[in-house]
Amino acid sequence: MHAIDLDGLFREAQHAAGFAYAPYSRFRVGAALLAEDGTVYTGCNVENRSFGLTLCAERSALVQGVSKGSCSFIAIAIAALDSMKPVGPCGACRQVLSEFMSSEALVRFGGSGPDRVDTTIGTLYPYDSLHDQFSRV
Ligand code: THU
Numbered sequence: 001m002h003a004i005d006l007d008g009l010f011r012e013a014q015h016a017a018g019f020a021y022a023p024y025s026r027f028r029v030g031a032a033l034l035a036e037d038g039t040v041y042t043g044c045n046v047e048n049r050s051f052g053l054t055l056c057a058e059r060s061a062l063v064q065g066v067s068k069g070s071c072s073f074i075a076i077a078i079a080a081l082d083s084m085k086p087v088g089p090c091g092a093c094r095q096v097l098s099e100f101m102s103s104e105a106l107v108r109f110g111g112s113g114p115d116r117v118d119t120t121i122g123t124l125y126p127y128d129s130l131h132d133q134f135s136r137v
Contacts, residue, residue: 004075006108006118009034013079016042016057020081023047027082029057033065034075041065058093062100073097075106083111094125103128 009032017030022045029045043060058078065073076097080087086109089097097105103122110116122128 004034004106006075006077006106009040009075009077010079010108010110010116012040012042013057013077014081016044016061017079017081018044020044020057021046024049024051024054027080029081029087030079031057031061032077033058033061033073035065035070036072036074037070039065039068039070041068041070056090056093058089059096062096066100071100073101073105075108076101078107078109080109080111084113086110086115086117088117089124094121097121098125098128 012032013030016032017028020028022028024047031043033041041061041064043057043064045055045057046060047054058076078089088109098121101121103120105121107119107121107124108116
């Protein structure tokens, strides 16, 4: 297997963040999700005037991929345009990503500054019994 191009994936996440619908927080986030077959699915945060209905960029990318027939992803990059520092996925996104990504799957997140965090789903969402007990279909 080829090495995963996290730099390229992060650039796709930055581009996707430009489509964010974030009039309430003014905080634009993009995500780029790499499927096992090499396809990249992107997403951005989509806010709502009923604030709790806001969809994060990570879950937005995930539903794009699953809706196109992918259900296993090996890496995700997340770009927060309006933060200098890296911003990691929220708890809900960690849970939802873990449904479709193994604990070894790579996660890169960054802001508009130079810092990047490279980690894994298992580090962000440890002790996830689902991975031990079920295989995905
Ligand atoms: N947001 C994301 O889309 N992903 C993250 O990882 C962090 C937060 C969005 C949700 C909301 O639209 C805005 O950023 C502020 O929290």
